[in-house]
Amino acid sequence: MAIRLSVVCENSVGRPIAALGEHGFSCLIETQNGCWLFDAGNGSTLLHNLQVLGHDPHRIDGVILSHGHRDHTGGLKPLLAHIGPRPVYLHAGAFRRRFWQGVHERREIGLPWQRSALETLGAKLVLVDGLSEVSPQLTVSGPLPRKHSQEAGDPHLVVEDAVAGEYCPDPFDDDMALAITTSRGLAIVFGCAHAGLMNTVDFLREAFAGQPIHMLIGGTHLGPASDEQFAATLDYLDRLPFDRLGLSHCTGQMRAAELYARYPNKVFFASVGTSLEFP
Numbered sequence: 317m318a319i320r321l322s323v324v325c326e327n328s329v330g331r332p333i334a335a336l337g338e339h340g341f342s343c344l345i346e347t348q349n350g351c352w353l354f355d356a357g358n359g360s361t362l363l364h365n366l367q368v369l370g371h372d373p374h375r376i377d378g379v380i381l382s383h384g385h386r387d388h389t390g391g392l393k394p395l396l397a398h399i400g401p402r403p404v405y406l407h408a409g410a411f412r413r414r415f416w417q418g419v420h421e422r423r424e425i426g427l428p429w430q431r432s433a434l435e436t437l438g439a440k441l442v443l444v445d446g447l448s449e450v451s452p453q454l455t456v457s458g459p460l461p462r463k464h465s466q467e468a469g470d471p472h473l474v475v476e477d478a479v480a481g482e483y484c485p486d487p488f489d490d491d492m493a494l495a496i497t498t499s500r501g502l503a504i505v506f507g508c509a510h511a512g513l514m515n516t517v518d519f520l521r522e523a524f525a526g527q528p529i530h531m532l533i534g535g536t537h538l539g540p541a542s543d544e545q546f547a548a549t550l551d552y553l554d555r556l557p558f559d560r561l562g563l564s565h566c567t568g569q570m571r572a573a574e575l576y577a578r579y580p581n582k583v584f585f586a587s588v589g590t591s592l593e594f595p
Contacts, residue, residue: 382507539568
């Protein structure tokens with residue numbers, strides 16, 4: 317059986333279907349060993365879009381959360397309420413309170429439910445602190461080391477330092493990616509790549525030494541990235557052997573357009589309704 321990846325939640329809908337877009341990301345990965353949901357969107361579209369796309373949510377064996385932002389975790393509670401207990405893989409830091417901070421406002425944007433509420437609904441939490449195989453061919457990265465200084469993170473994303481009584485940059489120690497091993501090489505799925513696209517790919521290339529990179533797909537957080545970070549990422553991709561690059565969510569429209577112009581034979585837009593197969 318081929319591995320199938322279907323984008324279920326994303327900012328836009330790429331086909332003339334009755335699915336809905338929302339600010340967030342989620343994709344369904346089906347293999348001969350099971351069916352896994354990577355991220356759960358913002359909460360408004362997951363169950364609706366699964367139905368429109370012809371996926372029975374009860375077939376989902378478990379959930380993997382890339383990090384603890386609302387736009388990647390908001391659909392988890394309604395999903396569990398609908399399908400019952402399931403394992404949920406995430407880093408312990410995903411439960412940290414998180415905020416977007418501008419000049420005149422601060423909004424809470426973290427995981428919208430406490431751990432106890434999810435466990436009451438049947439979430440069997442599996443706390444990931446290193447490279448972890450969740451199913452044959454599916455491996456979660458665990459926390460990602462930071463080597464590229466240009467990938468400094470988004471200054472608007474902060475956490476509360478309860479001891480100091482102030483807000484500081486979010487370290488995103490919970491940010492994780494998913495590696496899918498296919499006959500064509502690795503397919504790396506990002507939620508938002510808050511740890512940085514380059515840092516993420518470097519770690520997984522080293523972890524799966526000898527495996528070529530077939531595809532990178534998901535949110536890259538290049539939309540709000542500095543010009544320096546974007547230029548460094550372009551230089552990195554110029555030197556990286558890869559076949560395809562699926563852009564979603566926080567990549568942003570302008571940066572996605574620039575990437576398409578640079579790699580027209582490799583880039584595609586991974587929006588709701590995108591379906592891919594890997595032999």
